[in-house]
Amino acid sequence: MTDVSPSTPPTPLTRGEVPRDVLVAWLNEYLNIGAYPDPSLNGLQISGTDVIRRVAVSVDTSLKTLQHAADSGADLLIAHHGLFWGQPLPVTGPHRDRLRTAIMADLNLYVSHIPLDAHPEVGNNAMIARALTLQNLRPFGDWQGHKIGLAGELPIEQTLQDFADRVQKLTGEICLVHGGGLSPTVNRLGVLSGGGAGSVAEAAAMGLDTLLTGEPEHKHFHDAFEYGVNVVYAGHYETEVFGVRALAARLEDEFGLAWQFLHHPTGL
Numbered sequence: 001m002t003d004v005s006p007s008t009p010p011t012p013l014t015r016g017e018v019p020r021d022v023l024v025a026w027l028n029e030y031l032n033i034g035a036y037p038d039p040s041l042n043g044l045q046i047s048g049t050d051v052i053r054r055v056a057v058s059v060d061t062s063l064k065t066l067q068h069a070a071d072s073g074a075d076l077l078i079a080h081h082g083l084f085w086g087q088p089l090p091v092t093g094p095h096r097d098r099l100r101t102a103i104m105a106d107l108n109l110y111v112s113h114i115p116l117d118a119h120p121e122v123g124n125n126a127m128i129a130r131a132l133t134l135q136n137l138r139p140f141g142d143w144q145g146h147k148i149g150l151a152g153e154l155p156i157e158q159t160l161q162d163f164a165d166r167v168q169k170l171t172g173e174i175c176l177v178h179g180g181g182l183s184p185t186v187n188r189l190g191v192l193s194g195g196g197a198g199s200v201a202e203a204a205a206m207g208l209d210t211l212l213t214g215e216p217e218h219k220h221f222h223d224a225f226e227y228g229v230n231v232v233y234a235g236h237y238e239t240e241v242f243g244v245r246a247l248a249a250r251l252e253d254e255f256g257l258a259w260q261f262l263h264h265p266t267g268l
Helices: 020-031 063-071 093-104 115-116 125-132 159-172 195-203 223-227 240-257
Strands: 044-045 054-060 076-082 108-110 136-143 146-159 176-178 185-192 210-213 230-233 258-261
Touching: 020 076, 020 108, 020 223, 044 093, 044 146, 054 063, 054 240, 063 076, 063 093, 076 223, 076 240, 115 125, 115 136, 115 240, 125 146, 125 185, 125 240, 136 185, 136 195, 146 159, 159 176, 159 185, 159 210, 159 230, 185 240, 195 210, 195 223, 195 230, 195 240
Parallel strands: 054 076, 054 258, 076 108, 185 210, 210 230
Antiparallel strands: 044 108, 136 146, 146 185, 176 230
């Protein structure tokens, strides 16, 4: 296998086109896809055309996103949520339709799940923390022994409502707010994109007053009020658009690849 350094990308055929295998090797190393236990099959899930000139990125891999990528002329779809989650699937029904759509279009599919949540430069949590101008960042959000989120302080303390309004402007979606905190203000914040509802106890143990995450779970409803932590739920989908877009922008910088974000929100 070619030794590829993320800091020194290989020379493409010409600026704006890269051999698929070279790009996949670069992505594997840059995202450090083997570093985390993950039910997702991170990496290249479907191989297609040998040369990549145009990239599409999305949060989910669905029939709609695959068809959208094919219709847009993409050679590669990079998704956060892929097609495989730790178990074999028969090639029937919707799974067959998804695979057939990609294969008929000669479309490559590359997936990065937990590695893209955790990445220090283009990860979902890093990008959210940057957008919120968090300071004094430190690891937060346990995932099977690995910290994949971030905690930090806002430059200026805000009321919980003002903070929720700020997040809403960032994501474009109305937030669900559980004001369980001992203080009605936000200063010390934990950020964990996607399904981080179970991290309230960790947030309390770190002395955080607020947790920003994606999707609520009923079994964790009472945690916010019993641990004394505010929780702002900004949507699983909406908290995970950041990583794929940032990764695509990085590929444009490194290789000159044109890219497009495919927006198919779930409302969850």
